[in-house]
Amino acid sequence: MRTIFQCEDSVDGIFTAVYEAWDSRLGLANVTIQPGEGHTMSLFSSYCQVETDHEKAARVAETIRRKMGWEDYQVIYQAALAHDPEKGEAIFSTLVLGLAVLKQKNVTRKLQDPAVRKTFELSRRVGNEAHRYKMFVRFRELAGVEHNLKKGQQWAEREAGDILPVLDREEDGGYKIAPTEDRRLEKLELTEAHASLMFSEIEPENHILATLGEHFTDRFPQMNFAIYDRTHRECLVHPAGKGWVVLEEVDLEETLIRSYSRKEQEFARLWKGFVKSIAIEERINPRCQMNFMPKKYWKHMTEHEV
C-alpha cells in the first residue's frame, strides 16, 4: 500500500516530508509526497500529515548538498518553489535516484530519467520566472508609508539565512554555510525614519520571492524596499542597511500602495517619455516586443500604466 505524506507547500515543508518518508522505512517505492492542498484523495493509500520542522529540513538540505552536490541542490530547491501538483513526486524520485540508487553527484544532469526531467523542467520554469521578475519589477516610491503593512501580520519563522544560505567556496572545493545571524532582522520597523519605501507588486505563478531577495538586497543596500506577491500573499521586505525576509499571509491597504509620491509621478512621466522615444518607428514590431515581454507582466510596469 502506498503511503502519501502530505506537507506544507514550501521548501522546508517538502524537505521535512522527505525526512519523514525516509525515516518511516516503508520502502522508497511505496512512498509519495504531496505538498499543499487540493490533491485528489486516493482510495487505497494511507495518509500521513507532516508538520514542518526546520531542523529536519535543514538536515535534508545538508545531506543533499553533501552527497549530491551544490548544482543538484539548487535545481531541487528551485523545483520545490514551483507551482505544480506533481512536484513532490518528481523531487522525491530525484532524491531517491541520487541518494539511494546511483549514489553520486550531479544526477540532475541525467535527463533521460523522467523524474529528473520533470524536476529539471520545474527548476528551469522557476528560474526563468525569477529572471523575468529581476527584469520587470518596478519600484515605486509611496507617498505615505507608516501604515502600509498592517499591524499584527505574522512573521515568517524562516528568515533570510534559512531560506537560501550564502555559500562561500572553501579552498578544498567544498562549501560552508556563512553564519546567518547578521542577516537576520530583529523586527520590522517601518516608521517615519523609513519615510521613503520603494514598493513593487508582482503576480508570479511560482514562489519566487526568495530568489529575488539576494539580488535586490545586493543592488540596493541602503534602500527600503518591499516586493508584494499578490498571488501567494507574500511580501519580501528589505529595510535599509539590513537583510531581507519573506512575510507570509500579508494583506495590504490598497489605497496606500496606489498613492505615489510627487517625485515618483514625475519620474514615471520621464520614464514613459523615454520608452516612447527610444522606439524606432520604421521597426515597430509588437509581436517581437510581446515575445520578450509577455503581456501578463505589463500590469504592474510603470511604462504600461494607463
Add this chain to the structure above:
Amino acid sequence: MEEHIAAQWNSAANATQQRRGSCAAGFFVLRRRKWGEVFGEGSAGMHICQELSLFEKLNILTDAAKYDVACTSSGVDRGGDGKHMGNCTAPGICHSFSADGRCISLLKILFTNECIYNCHYCVNRCSNDVVRTSFTPEEVCTLTMEFYRRNMIEGLFLSSGILYSPDYTMEQIYETLYRLRVVCQFRGYIHVKAIPGADPLLIEKTGFLADRMSVNLELPTAEGLKKLAPNKTRQKILAPMRQVQKKLAENKNELMMYRQAPKFVPAGQSTQMIIGATPESDFQIISVAESLYQKFELKRVFYSAFISVNEDPLLPVLPGGPPLLREHRLYQADWLMRFYGFQAGELLNEKHPNFNMLLDPKCDWALAHLEEFPVEMNRAPYEKLLRVPGIGPKSALRIVKARKFGKLDYPSLKKMGVVLKRAVYFITCEGRMMYPIKMEEDFILRNLLNVKERLPIETQTYRQLSLFDDTFSVEGMNSSQLLQLGRGGDGYENDLSV
C-alpha cells in the same frame, strides 16, 4: 575587497592625471576658452533652446540616440558593496522592450545632439534643422540614479554628437562619468562612446570609469566611410579602438600583479556598422566583423539596418523599409562565429557572397555539407554537436553531460531543448534516424522550408523576380533554383536601387 572597488574610481581618475602632470587639466581649459572665443559661447551655427524642460530634453536626446544599437549590460560581474547603489551581473539584464521589440537595458541618451560633422546618414548631421539641446552632467546623473532606483535600467549608455571639438565633447562625457562614479557612487553599468579624434589621455581616463567603451565603425569599408561620412576617416576610428585594446592588455597585467589596481573597461569594447547604406556584400561584412573579433579583440560587433532619415542623393532609397531580414541573418552568422566555432569563410565565400534569405546560415551550411552528417548523438564530440541545426550551446552541453549516465533517445533529446524539427534530418540516435530520411539536399531543403521560420514581409518582394510565372511558388522549384533564389547573388539589388 569592497572598499578597494569604491576607492578605485577615485584613485583611477587621479592616477592618470598625475602621470601626465598637472598641465593636462590646464590644456583642456585653455582649449575650451579658445573655442569660446572663436564661435562665441554656445553657438556653432545651430539654434539652442535654453528653456527646454528636462522632459523635453530627455525626449529629444533619446530620440537622437535611438539609432545606436548596443544596449547590452553584459560582461562585468561586480557585486554590491553594502553601502552604495548598484551591482552588475555578467550576463546582463534587460528591463523593458520598446515597441520595436529591442531591449531597453541602459538609459541610452546623447549628451548633446549638436554636431559639427555632416555625416549623410545621421539624423544629427549639422545641416539638419532639428531642435538642438544638451544635458548637464548633473541632469544625466539624476536621471540615471533615479531610474536605476526604480529598477528600470541597468545603467547608462552615453553617446554624444560632436560639440565644438572631439576633445571638448570627450571632456564633457568624462565629467559626467566622474560625477556619476565618484560623487554619486554609482556601481551599475556604464557604456560610453570613445569619440574618434579625442585626446588619448581623455579616452584613457574615461575608460577607468566605464564598464564598456565603443567606437562606431559606422560603415563596413573605408570607401563607404569616405563617401558618407566625409569628416571621419578609418584611421581616426581605428586609433582609439587600438588604444583601448592595448590599454586593456596592459591593465590585465596590472591586475595580475596588484589585485586592487583600477579596472580599465572591464566589459571590453564593441562597435557597430550600418548595413545597407553602401553596397558591401554579406561576405565582406562578416569578414570585417571576424577580423575585428580577432585583431581588435572586440566583445561585440553590432549591425544596424540602414534607416533612411535624411533625403540625400548619396543614400539608397529603401521602399521596403530597412533591410531587417539581412540584419537578422548577419546576427545569426555573428553568433555562429562567436559561439559555434564557425569562420566567416565557411559560411560565405566570393562565389556565394550573400546569405540565403529563406534559410538561416547554419541550415544553409549544413545543406551544403551533407557529407558531415548524420551526427551520432551518443558519441559525437561537443564541437560536432554544435554544428547540427537545431542544437545550440546549451542543449549540446546538456547532451554531453547526460550521456555519462546512459544512452539518449529522441524524446529525451526533445526535452533537453533540441529543436527536432530542424535537427531530425541531421542526427542519429544509436545509429537510427527518427524517420526514414533521404540524405538529399532537395528533400531536406523542401522539408526545412515547410517548418516556416517567421520571415518578415521583405522576402515577398522576390515575387517581382519571376517574369514568366504569375503564381510564384516555392513548391514548384527544385533545390538549386531555390538556393539560387535565396542566396541570390543579386539578392540585395532591391535594397540598393537609388
